């Protein structure tokens with residue numbers, strides 16, 4: 755993928771949630787996130803419903819790691835979500851989430867998808 759396409763994706767995700775981008779994100783989410791993140795929090799991972807704009811590590815029904823809790827009271831902005839997914843343990847040393855997404859386009863799509871999770 756070219757830099758130009760990536761730049762367009764990045765700008766699009768900042769301004770609005772494009773339905774096509776969110777649909778791509780839904781596919782990535784099914785494959786790479788859903789085993790640990792369901793509609794309700796489980797020991798495998800917290801619920802991501804409403805995660806965009808929420809305070810980091812703030813659900814009462816999930817026991818977060820000290821590493822992720824240390825990032826609060828920052829909120830899950832697009833940039834923070836992208837950084838966490840790009841390198842979870844770099845963004846929050848000590849986090850229990852083992853993997854993220856290497857591709858910037860996949861991350862932009864999943865972030866767009868998460869904005870629609872209520």
Ligand code: HEC
Pocket residue numbers: 783786787788789790791798799800801802805809810811812813817818819820821822823830835839848849850851852853854855864
């Ligand atoms: C192997 C299980 C696993 C997979 C796969 C996984 N996660 Fe996570 N995720 C976790 C765990 C566990 C936490 C809580 C981490 C902590 O407390 O340090 C977490 C936390 C998060 C948070 C922070 C939630 C909050 O309430 O602050 C986001 C956002 C997130 N994951 C997104 C994703 C996305 C998007 C994917 C797919 C690309 C994904 N995760 C894949 C286990 C997983």
